[in-house]
Amino acid sequence: MNLTLKVWKQKNKNEKGHFETYQVKDISSEMSFLEMFDVLNEQLVAEGKEPIAFDHDCREGICGMCSMHINGRAHGPWHHTTTCQLHMREYKNGDTIVVEPWRANSFPVIKDLVVDRTSFDRIIEAGGYISVNTGNAVDANALPIEKQKADEAFAAAACIGCGACVAACPNASAMLFVSAKVSHLALLPQGDPERKTRAVNMIQQMDKEGFGSCTNIGACEAECPKGISLENIARLNREYIGAVFSGSGEGA
Amino acid sequence: MNWKNAFSTSIGKKLQMSLTGLFLIIFLIVHCYINAQIFYNDGGVRFTEAAHFMGTNFVIRTIELGLFAFLILHSVQGLLLWAKNRARRNTRYAVNAGNSTSKWYSRSMALLGTLVLLFLVLHLSKFWGPNRLSQTTGNGELDLYTMMRDEFQVTWVVIVYILGCIALGWHLLHGFYSAFQTLGLGTHRYKGIIKGIGVAFSIIVPVIFALMPVSFYMGWVS
Numbered sequence: 312m313n314l315t316l317k318v319w320k321q322k323n324k325n326e327k328g329h330f331e332t333y334q335v336k337d338i339s340s341e342m343s344f345l346e347m348f349d350v351l352n353e354q355l356v357a358e359g360k361e362p363i364a365f366d367h368d369c370r371e372g373i374c375g376m377c378s379m380h381i382n383g384r385a386h387g388p389w390h391h392t393t394t395c396q397l398h399m400r401e402y403k404n405g406d407t408i409v410v411e412p413w414r415a416n417s418f419p420v421i422k423d424l425v426v427d428r429t430s431f432d433r434i435i436e437a438g439g440y441i442s443v444n445t446g447n448a449v450d451a452n453a454l455p456i457e458k459q460k461a462d463e464a465f466a467a468a469a470c471i472g473c474g475a476c477v478a479a480c481p482n483a484s485a486m487l488f489v490s491a492k493v494s495h496l497a498l499l500p501q502g503d504p505e506r507k508t509r510a511v512n513m514i515q516q517m518d519k520e521g522f523g524s525c526t527n528i529g530a531c532e533a534e535c536p537k538g539i540s541l542e543n544i545a546r547l548n549r550e551y552i553g554a555v556f557s558g559s560g561e562g563a
Numbered sequence: 564m565n566w567k568n569a570f571s572t573s574i575g576k577k578l579q580m581s582l583t584g585l586f587l588i589i590f591l592i593v594h595c596y597i598n599a600q601i602f603y604n605d606g607g608v609r610f611t612e613a614a615h616f617m618g619t620n621f622v623i624r625t626i627e628l629g630l631f632a633f634l635i636l637h638s639v640q641g642l643l644l645w646a647k648n649r650a651r652r653n654t655r656y657a658v659n660a661g662n663s664t665s666k667w668y669s670r671s672m673a674l675l676g677t678l679v680l681l682f683l684v685l686h687l688s689k690f691w692g693p694n695r696l697s698q699t700t701g702n703g704e705l706d707l708y709t710m711m712r713d714e715f716q717v718t719w720v721v722i723v724y725i726l727g728c729i730a731l732g733w734h735l736l737h738g739f740y741s742a743f744q745t746l747g748l749g750t751h752r753y754k755g756i757i758k759g760i761g762v763a764f765s766i767i768v769p770v771i772f773a774l775m776p777v778s779f780y781m782g783w784v785s
Contacts, residue, residue, distance in 0.1 A: 483651035
């Protein structure tokens with residue numbers, strides 16, 4: 312199939328970006344969206360033009376590197392799918408596709424479709440860890456964990472930190488990401504010692520990074536490639552309230 | 564973390580919106596119950612009795628001060644959050660997801676809230692304002708029932724009231740659920756119940772309110 316692509320080009324963080332229109336020919340419906348970009352980039356290199364910069368790594372939907380806001384949708388129109396798992400059979404010959412980077416002030420554009428998501432790393436540093444004494448690893452079955460809690464923690468831990476929640480949120484809020492990280496640890500006994508300080512510290516870091524505040528719109532949940540539920544945000548709110556009322560969470 | 568900081572983080576501000584919103588929801592229930600007395604169609608006897616209690620009881624009048632404080636806090640904080648959140652994305656998307664990922668009313672809470680607020684200014688200037696003014700200047704309570712009957716003969720007033728109730732309904736449809744979600748109750752055990760009650764509340768209460776001007780206008784209540 313032949314397609315028209317309108318892709319965001321931006322030299323660096325400080326320059327103003329713009330859309331460029333490209334034509335791609337003979338795209339197979341079996342290709343992934345990123346492979347279609349590979350074809351386009353090879354074509355651009357052959358023409359002596361600069362290829363389009365975009366993030367990618369594992370290309371099997373588990374690393375969280377690929378981004379791309381495709382025709383208004385984070386990771387494209389497919390449900391629970393990253394951009395690398397979006398396939399060209401979604402499109403028809405002659406379609407025009409608009410591709411933009413994640414847009415949020417906390418995710419500055421590095422180049423073209425590549426954005427800087429280190430603000431997520433700093434949120435994790437603020438509290439997304441547990442303290443474990445050195446020595447032999449404890450037997451995995453030594454700590455009894457309720458099945459339901461283990462499942463919920465696992466579902467929250469599925470977050471790959473891609474930032475689609477921020478990209479999709481009209482407020483550019485990172486609450487779904489933070490809530491997944493807080494839930495994943497708060498539900499397990501290993502995460503209990505830092506439970507109170509974790510919620511408060513990660514929220515304070517999230518605010519410091521300049522993310523918007525959550526208004527429970529739910530676009531994040533709809534766009535999350537890993538199906539992280541809004542229930543995690545409720546749990547994060549509960550963790551926060553718990554920390555405030557118990558007088559803990561003084562912050563590091 | 565002290566109380567001041569607790570309410571000034573992004574979740575803290577959500578809590579401000581949630582708690583004031585829930586207080587306003589409780590107010591709506593009381594207001595709706597009192598005003599629904601007109602449906603007895605007894606020439607306003609029960610309504611006037613209830614209105615007299617609400618307008619003169621010391622406890623109610625004290626809570627009224629809190630109500631205005633919370634209403635102002637809810638409106639100001641809501642608009643500030645809206646402005647701040649908008650400023651979190653300086654370059655806007657060329658193509659938006661629109662209704663495919665979220666509900667329009669969830670994204671339009673500031674707009675719906677502003678419409679409700681504008682409606683409230685008109686509403687208070689018609690009933691609450693003149694009545695309290697008359698009370699404070701020593702002229703006693705006004706006959707609110709007659710005032711309602713007269714006001715709701717005017718077509719544009721009835722239309723504005725209906726529009727106000729529609730805006731309130733949409734605002735509540737997101738707000739009711741959202742208030743509980745912010746308090747951390749939107750988890751699997753409660754989510755369904757909260758959403759269900761929220762939908763019912765957002766339809767029933769505004770419909771009862773809207774029926775008041777309509778009933779006077781149509782002559783169902785006289």
